[in-house]
Amino acid sequence: NAGVTQTPKFQVLKTGQSMTLQCAQDMNHEYMSWYRQDPGMGLRLIHYSVGAGITDQGEVPNGYNVSRSTTEDFPLRLLSAAPSQTSVYFCASSGETTGYSPLHFGNGTRLTVT
């Protein structure tokens, strides 16, 4: 029972490089989202999706792109990495798009941009 799986676990990038953080869930959840976690800032929503083909911006979307071609996968793309994007990134999913349902989190990707 995998739940939400994130890859890679760790990544170091140089400024200006691009990369994709992968997120997959096997719970058939329609809602998926990306958060970043920084010391003293809590979890902040980057982008979210309520189903395949539907995405929207969260609180801190600049510098990140998402797409949702399948129910299972929700990759996060960094187009041109900046040191300010050094953070821990969490993918989360929930089973409801029309009512409250708690979030299920992956174990995160720790990204350092030098």
Next chain:
Amino acid sequence: QKEVEQDPGPLSVPEGAIVSLNCTYSNSAFQYFMWYRQYSRKGPELLMYTYSSGNKEDGRFTAQVDKSSKYISLFIRDSQPSDSATYLCAMSARENFNKFYFGSGTKLNVKP
């Protein structure tokens, strides 16, 4: 001003103590209130959630919501070293229930 405020701690208690963790918030539209536990280098896992006001108990954990004061609490009875983790509160409003606002987390250390 942040939507949700939470004391970062750290909070250090002896094993067996009663622990009180708290969050305050500013948005009166919040209706769903959650507590997550996060161990080091892991993702947050849901502990409890409540809707609107009142208390909810689950084993050693009790969640309280006071909407009039915009204040929520998590109590841990008979705390154990395995409870040592960071505790995050989170909340959302009914009209935008999938937009969660998180506190910055309180780090708890339960000493044997």
